[in-house]
Amino acid sequence: MESKANDLKTIQILYKALLAGQLIFAAIITFLVxxxxxxxxxxxxxxxxxxxxxxxxxxxxxxxxxxxxxxIEVVKQQNDFSAKLEGYRASLILQLGxxxxxxxxxxxxxxxxxxxxxxxxxxxxxxxxxxxxxSRNKIVKQLELNSEEEAMLE
Numbered sequence: 001m002e003s004k005a006n007d008l009k010t011i012q013i014l015y016k017a018l019l020a021g022q023l024i025f026a027a028i029i030t031f032l033v034x035x036x037x038x039x040x041x042x043x044x045x046x047x048x049x050x051x052x053x054x055x056x057x058x059x060x061x062x063x064x065x066x067x068x069x070x071x072i073e074v075v076k077q078q079n080d081f082s083a084k085l086e087g088y089r090a091s092l093i094l095q096l097g098x099x100x101x102x103x104x105x106x107x108x109x110x111x112x113x114x115x116x117x118x119x120x121x122x123x124x125x126x127x128x129x130x131x132x133x134x135s136r137n138k139i140v141k142q143l144e145l146n147s148e149e150e151a152m153l154e
Contacts, residue, residue, distance in 0.1 A: 004152040007085045011092065011134045018096055019129060022103050026122060029111045038111050046113040053109050053121055057102035061128055064098030067091075072142055081149050088143060092134055099129050 032038045068091050075087030103125040110118035140150050 004081065004085065007089070008134075008136060008139065008153050011085075011089050011139075014089075014093070015096065015132070015134055018100055022100060022107070022126070022129070025104065026107050029107050030119075033111060033114050038114055040114050046115040046117075049109040049113055050115060050117050050121075053102065053106045053118065056105055057121065057125060060098045060102050061125075064095040067098070068095040076144055081152055084143055084145075084149070088134075088139060092132075096129075096132060099125070099132060103129065 029038070071087065071091035071094070075084055075091060078084045078087060103122060106118045106122045106125060109115075110122070136153050139145070139153065143149075145153075
């Protein structure tokens with residue numbers, strides 16, 4: 001049982017590390033842009049980059065949710081609890097990666113253009129990422145764990 005509770009903590013630490021990486025990167029880039037150490041592009045290039053960033057976000061975020069749901073449906077059929085957790089972790093990593101990619105792209109494009117519209121997009125992407133936090137209750141609900149399996153997560 002001990003290792004299963006550790007598995008939950010490992011999943012949560014992974015999530016927090018990915019979130020922290022985005023936040024630190026965004027803070028560094030924001031500092032560089034506000035101090036004038038970032039390159040500046042023309043307005044037309046900035047608008048094209050903004051459209052690209054929005055399209056990538058609109059493609060990746062729903063894809064992450066859809067792929068996560070599809071994979072979780074398969075994982076729920078597993079009889080072995082360890083296999084369920086491993087499948088959940090793999091599914092979550094895929095979803096987090098697809099959610100993190102547009103955020104990193106928005107940060108890079110903000111650096112390249114200094115267009116603050118990317119910060120608005122970034123805030124929306126961070127809100128989405130925060131919604132993906134793998135809490136114990138969320139895992140129990142998503143995997144439809146029985147009471148015995150639920151107790152193993154404590």
